[in-house]
Amino acid sequence: MPFKFRKRESVSRKAVLLVPLLSFAVSLLFGAIMLILSGADPVVTYLAMFGGAFGSTHGLSEVLVKSIPLILTGLSVAIAFRMRFWNIGAEGQLTMGAVAATGAALFWSQGWPSWTIMPLSIAAGCIAGGLWAGVPAILKATLNVDETLTTLMLNYVAVLYSEHLYYVTWRAPGRNSGTERIPQVAWLSRFLGRAHTGIFFGLALALVLWLIFRYTRWGFELKIIGSNATAARYMGINIARNIILTLLISGAISGLAGAVEVLGLTRSLQQGISVGYGYTAIIIAWMAQLDPLGVIFVAFLMAALLVGGDQIQMRMRLPASVGIVLQAMLLIPMLAGGLFRDYSLHWERPPKTDGVAGSMQADGMEAGGAED
Amino acid sequence: MTDGIRPLTVSAPVLRMRGITKRFPGVLANDRIDLDLYRGEVLALLGENGAGKSTLMNVLAGLYRPDAGTILLGETHVEIDSPRDAAELGIGMVHQNFMLVPTMTVAQNIVLGMPDLPIVPDLEEIHRQIEALSNRYGLLVDPQAYIWQLSVGEQQRVEILKLLYRGADILILDEPTAVLTPQEIEELGHVLAAVQAEGKSIIFITHKMGEVIAFSDRVCVLRQGRVVATKRTAETNPRELARLMVGREVLFQIEKAPADPGETLLVLRHVCADNDKGLPALRQLSLVVRRGEILGIAGVAGNGQRELAEVITGLRDIKTGEILINGRDRTSSSPLQMIESGVGHIPADRMGMGTVGNMAVADNLAMKSYRSPPLAEYGILRREKILRFARSLIEAFGISTPTPQTPVKFLSGGNIQKTILAREIDACASLLVAVYPSRGLDVGATEAVRRRLLEQRDAGRAVLLISEDLDELLTVADRIAVLYEGRVMGIVPTASADVETVGLLMSGSEAAELDGVTSAPSTVGAF
Numbered sequence: 001m002p003f004k005f006r007k008r009e010s011v012s013r014k015a016v017l018l019v020p021l022l023s024f025a026v027s028l029l030f031g032a033i034m035l036i037l038s039g040a041d042p043v044v045t046y047l048a049m050f051g052g053a054f055g056s057t058h059g060l061s062e063v064l065v066k067s068i069p070l071i072l073t074g075l076s077v078a079i080a081f082r083m084r085f086w087n088i089g090a091e092g093q094l095t096m097g098a099v100a101a102t103g104a105a106l107f108w109s110q111g112w113p114s115w116t117i118m119p120l121s122i123a124a125g126c127i128a129g130g131l132w133a134g135v136p137a138i139l140k141a142t143l144n145v146d147e148t149l150t151t152l153m154l155n156y157v158a159v160l161y162s163e164h165l166y167y168v169t170w171r172a173p174g175r176n177s178g179t180e181r182i183p184q185v186a187w188l189s190r191f192l193g194r195a196h197t198g199i200f201f202g203l204a205l206a207l208v209l210w211l212i213f214r215y216t217r218w219g220f221e222l223k224i225i226g227s228n229a230t231a232a233r234y235m236g237i238n239i240a241r242n243i244i245l246t247l248l249i250s251g252a253i254s255g256l257a258g259a260v261e262v263l264g265l266t267r268s269l270q271q272g273i274s275v276g277y278g279y280t281a282i283i284i285a286w287m288a289q290l291d292p293l294g295v296i297f298v299a300f301l302m303a304a305l306l307v308g309g310d311q312i313q314m315r316m317r318l319p320a321s322v323g324i325v326l327q328a329m330l331l332i333p334m335l336a337g338g339l340f341r342d343y344s345l346h347w348e349r350p351p352k353t354d355g356v357a358g359s360m361q362a363d364g365m366e367a368g369g370a371e372d
Numbered sequence: 373m374t375d376g377i378r379p380l381t382v383s384a385p386v387l388r389m390r391g392i393t394k395r396f397p398g399v400l401a402n403d404r405i406d407l408d409l410y411r412g413e414v415l416a417l418l419g420e421n422g423a424g425k426s427t428l429m430n431v432l433a434g435l436y437r438p439d440a441g442t443i444l445l446g447e448t449h450v451e452i453d454s455p456r457d458a459a460e461l462g463i464g465m466v467h468q469n470f471m472l473v474p475t476m477t478v479a480q481n482i483v484l485g486m487p488d489l490p491i492v493p494d495l496e497e498i499h500r501q502i503e504a505l506s507n508r509y510g511l512l513v514d515p516q517a518y519i520w521q522l523s524v525g526e527q528q529r530v531e532i533l534k535l536l537y538r539g540a541d542i543l544i545l546d547e548p549t550a551v552l553t554p555q556e557i558e559e560l561g562h563v564l565a566a567v568q569a570e571g572k573s574i575i576f577i578t579h580k581m582g583e584v585i586a587f588s589d590r591v592c593v594l595r596q597g598r599v600v601a602t603k604r605t606a607e608t609n610p611r612e613l614a615r616l617m618v619g620r621e622v623l624f625q626i627e628k629a630p631a632d633p634g635e636t637l638l639v640l641r642h643v644c645a646d647n648d649k650g651l652p653a654l655r656q657l658s659l660v661v662r663r664g665e666i667l668g669i670a671g672v673a674g675n676g677q678r679e680l681a682e683v684i685t686g687l688r689d690i691k692t693g694e695i696l697i698n699g700r701d702r703t704s705s706s707p708l709q710m711i712e713s714g715v716g717h718i719p720a721d722r723m724g725m726g727t728v729g730n731m732a733v734a735d736n737l738a739m740k741s742y743r744s745p746p747l748a749e750y751g752i753l754r755r756e757k758i759l760r761f762a763r764s765l766i767e768a769f770g771i772s773t774p775t776p777q778t779p780v781k782f783l784s785g786g787n788i789q790k791t792i793l794a795r796e797i798d799a800c801a802s803l804l805v806a807v808y809p810s811r812g813l814d815v816g817a818t819e820a821v822r823r824r825l826l827e828q829r830d831a832g833r834a835v836l837l838i839s840e841d842l843d844e845l846l847t848v849a850d851r852i853a854v855l856y857e858g859r860v861m862g863i864v865p866t867a868s869a870d871v872e873t874v875g876l877l878m879s880g881s882e883a884a885e886l887d888g889v890t891s892a893p894s895t896v897g898a899f
Contacts, residue, residue: 215755216753217752223728227729227730227731228724228727230725234717234725235711235739
């Protein structure tokens with residue numbers, strides 16, 4: 001094979017900028033092929049997508065609405081992945097956060113002063129999410145149970161449990177599904193349409209996590225554990241304790257995502273709480289290279305892609321599946337592009353065979369000496 | 373100057389490497405190297421770590437592709453793009469870490485991956501062939517045994533058999549003696565002679581002068597990626613070779629003041645522990661190390677050395693027995709508690725355990741003292757203080773790194789070891805556990821490491837030195853305890869120790885049968 005991948009010695013600045021841009025260009029190209037095959041004009045479709053996401057206040061508002069849970073779950077996944085704990089349960093943690101926040105606002109805050117309902121709801125969401133991630137963490141730390149299975153399985157438990165609640169136990173009288181609205185004192189205020197103040201939780205947390213990773217002893221330990229767990233143990237770092245602590249925080253952030261969805265957007269527990277943000281978060285965390293500030297940026301783009309994809313279904317009258325396939329087509333090259341950030345591709349020519357062989361005849365000559 | 377020296381028989385070389393150049397990011401590993409190999413000779417490839425020996429041989433074995441240069445086998449140009457290409461050309465290599473499948477038999481390993489193997493191989497026939505080869509070369513090993521049942525020395529024989537079975541004419545051995553007892557090294561010498569007698573050629577990589585003299589016909593010395601000399605072994609001597617290898621005069625004997633042992637620091641009493649597979653690794657092991665002395669632990673790799681170090685550093689739980697440090701009970705302490713008890717640890721696995729490769733040299737230096745002021749206050753790292761701390765250690769220990777922020781994985785083996793040494797010595801208050809501290813290091817770095825250990829001893833700290841290099845133990849240690857199958861076979865004062873005695877203990881002979889050796893329990897009984 002004349003083509004070879006070589007690990008880059010250091011990540012060059014040029015690659016950091018160029019790789020995503022080129023990946024994006026390839027993405028558009030792939031998407032265009034798909035669109036032509038489904039009989040749509042790629043240029044018109046792309047413009048419609050862009051217009052759908054950024055062309056109106058409504059579009060922009062929807063982008064913000066979707067980016068809130070994506071930022072929070074993206075941070076949640078990123079912090080767990082930093083120590084190589086494969087938490088793919090952000091979806092379930094988000095759902096449990098939504099359940100607990102609803103429960104706190106509707107049922108468990110009876111008799112408390114009304115101003116406490118919102119903080120209680122948020123706290124309940126965080127705690128529920130944290131516990132939901134804490135169970136796999138404890139299993140991993142004590143019995144070395146594989147976390148990919150436990151976190152994934154708990155997603156189904158959480159989603160089905162929430163459905164049980166809003167279809168049966170907590171269902172509001174007179175509705176087919178969904179709970180009562182939560183009291184207005186617990187609502188997060190909105191701006192620009194449906195966008196809500198939950199976004200500030202995401203932005204603030206990203207900054208705090210960035211500072212923690214960079215400047216604290218704990219961040220230093222997380223980095224060591226994530227890079228080389230054997231070395232971490234040797235350095236005297238308690239890995240089990242760190243797994244549990246980190247996952248409680250990771251889960252709490254996903255739980256917060258669920259809580260602000262309820263308090264800011266749906267204002268009740270109903271269908272549409274679990275729409276896969278927790279899975280998209282995995283892609284976001286990777287694309288952001290587990291960097292908290294990167295998560296904000298990537299989550300926003302991802303939200304735009306989702307909103308734009310929804311818009312073309314309506315505007316271009318394309319089947320819904322085309323929008324989803326298009327989203328995937330756009331993502332794959334972006335993810336694959338990450339390879340080129342760490343590796344460079346080389347075309348290796350077979351070495352010249354003449355010349356050197358000639359000098360071989362003369363015994364005692366320094367072969368190849370003139371080449372450099 | 374490619375060939376000022378001819379071998380005894382005047383014939384064309386079987387192998388000619390010309391102008392081999394190989395670059396790695398930031399390093400010129402091989403710089404226009406010329407090498408000749410003649411039929412039926414043993415060529416020693418001598419050089420410090422990072423001199424480019426392994427790189428050059430990996431080029432020959434098809435693992436690396438050179439950036440420039442050509443290889444001629446006889447009179448034909450060859451392109452060696454893979455180990456399979458190399459095998460077809462009759463070139464085979466025994467790597468430092470063996471490439472065997474533990475759950476398969478010797479015979480299966482030997483034929484594994486052979487291109488012309490029938491779908492259902494005739495194992496009977498293969499066993500016969502292997503036995504015939506074994507007897508011919510004195511490589512005794514049961515073809516039906518499983519690899520996991522074999523000692524390291526036996527596994528090495530399997531690797532060599534594998535090459536011979538596949539008809540290799542050029543055998544490359546990468547530091548073959550590192551894992552062997554003195555007796556096994558001698559046996560290897562006989563094997564090399566038998567292979568050589570059949571007209572096959574052998575290149576063996578080493579940085580040990582004694583082996584060059586004992587085994588080789590010619591020696592090629594590499595330094596910083598270049599050939600500095602090619603000599604006939606009979607016409608050179610260790611001192612000259614060492615000078616060529618290092619580029620300056622080397623002192624073979626480290627000056628060492630007599631030990632002045634003080635109070636008892638580390639006591640292990642009847643310690644039993646399992647290895648990773650759950651099999652007993654330490655059996656009723658007892659020993660004592662005092663302040664101001666270096667206790668050497670000799671033994672063939674895999675006799676409990678690793679587990680011993682891990683038990684003392686809190687990385688491995690013990691099943692029975694007790695551990696005392698400074699008179700305090702430290703049985704079943706965590707690694708952090710052991711660090712806080714003043715135990716430093718230079719682990720055998722430098723990249724896997726001793727350092728975090730993708731993190732900066734400065735961070736790696738701080739990894740044992742980042743917990744407390746001045747490096748951290750209220751849980752916040754003081755970056756500028758860490759940097760200052762790192763700079764002072766880099767200077768004190770002569771760590772050669774472009775910047776303190778360079779990821780440690782880009783450093784040479786010797787400098788990585790110096791980084792670990794600096795951190796551990798700085799953080800260690802009473803006991804230093806050093807496991808194979810100079811393994812794979814060049815002469816210069818080895819000397820530096822040994823000096824540091826002696827310095828620690830003279831500063832009144834206790835040192836436990838686990839080594840597979842008897843010369844090192846005899847040079848540095850004050851007493852040598854020999855480990856065999858998890859037991860201390862005997863303890864020999866270095867002053868009265870000789871290689872023969874220690875070698876016999878290493879192969880499991882009881883101390884009682886040998887003169888001048890204390891068996892372990894009675895020594896401990898004194899405390």
